Amino acid sequence: MPSSKPKGAISEKELQNLRKQYSKSSLTSSSINKDPIVQFEKWFAEVLESGFYEPNAMILATASKSGRPSVRTLLLKGIDEKGFMFYTNYKSRKGIEIGQNPFGSLLFYWDKLERQVRVEGRIEKLTKEESEEYFNTRPYKSRVGAWASEQSTVIESRSVIVKEFLRYMMKFRTHVPLPPVWGGYRLVPESFEFWQGRPNRLHDRIRYTLQKKGWKIERLAP
Numbered sequence: 180m181p182s183s184k185p186k187g188a189i190s191e192k193e194l195q196n197l198r199k200q201y202s203k204s205s206l207t208s209s210s211i212n213k214d215p216i217v218q219f220e221k222w223f224a225e226v227l228e229s230g231f232y233e234p235n236a237m238i239l240a241t242a243s244k245s246g247r248p249s250v251r252t253l254l255l256k257g258i259d260e261k262g263f264m265f266y267t268n269y270k271s272r273k274g275i276e277i278g279q280n281p282f283g284s285l286l287f288y289w290d291k292l293e294r295q296v297r298v299e300g301r302i303e304k305l306t307k308e309e310s311e312e313y314f315n316t317r318p319y320k321s322r323v324g325a326w327a328s329e330q331s332t333v334i335e336s337r338s339v340i341v342k343e344f345l346r347y348m349m350k351f352r353t354h355v356p357l358p359p360v361w362g363g364y365r366l367v368p369e370s371f372e373f374w375q376g377r378p379n380r381l382h383d384r385i386r387y388t389l390q391k392k393g394w395k396i397e398r399l400a401p
Contacts, residue, residue: 201293201376206383208398215371215387215394216260219296222289222373223258229291238286239265239366241302244279255287256313262367263298264305266313268330269360277302283366293376300369310362322355323347372399 212218226234235255242248249272257264263285267274277283285298314322327343334340347355368389375383384399 199376200378201382202378203293204375205377206373206375206385208385208396211373211385211396213394213396215368215373216258218373219298219371220258222292222294222296225292226289229289231289231291236287237263237265238288239273240284240286241273241276242280242282243276246280249273249276256363262300262365264363264365266310266361266363268325268328268358269362271330274330277364285366295374297372297374298366298368298370300367302364302366305363305365307357307362311357313363314357314361319355320348323351325361326351326355326358377401 212221223234233254236252237255238250238252240248240250251273253265253267255263256266269278281302282300283302285296287296287298289295314325317325323344326347328340370389371387373383373385373387377383380401382401384401386397386399387394388397389395
């Protein structure tokens with residue numbers, strides 16, 4: 180009897196056999212910094228030395244007002260004592276969802292280091308001045324692209340966006356102003372989870388939860 184498995188499909192057994200043994204490091208309550216932002220910056224410094232193609236890539240999860248979630252990969256563009264910054268079109272799907280439901284979650288996954296960090300909190304808009312300051316650091320064509328693309332809208336073909344891009348290049352030959360529908364957000368953390376892979380799936384998980392008097396630190400079962 181011929182196999183019903185489509186040509187090129189991955190079998191369940193093949194997926195089950197994709198296993199790694201994690202053993203590069205450990206994470207203890209006594210070794211971590213009491214400030215999760217400082218701890219994140221410590222780990223991120225190691226990421227920058229590890230040869231990742233996009234070291235600042237992160238997954239952002241948002242949800243609509245009805246609670247339907249969506250996720251996407253984008254780039255971290257700033258971090259300070261207040262939180263994590265990123266930029267986008269305010270009328271994109273994520274921008275619309277943030278307007279409806281201002282809570283989100285970030286995931287950083289660094290497989291070479293067998294680590295991940297989850298961050299949850301409230302998302303707030305950056306000021307126009309903050310957005311403009313970052314926008315002006317972008318390459319010229321990236322700034323033009325922010326005008327040309329009505330992000331997340333349906334278009335007939337790629338030629339539509341190329342035509343718009345060329346139109347705005349002609350319009351803004353030198354100075355490209357900040358688009359009124361484009362700018363930054365900051366996710367203000369309320370909780371962090373630092374995850375370090377360990378042998379036998381007995382991973383280290385340390386959670387920080389924001390309290391009135393500071394950060395509460397707890398270990399979670401793997």
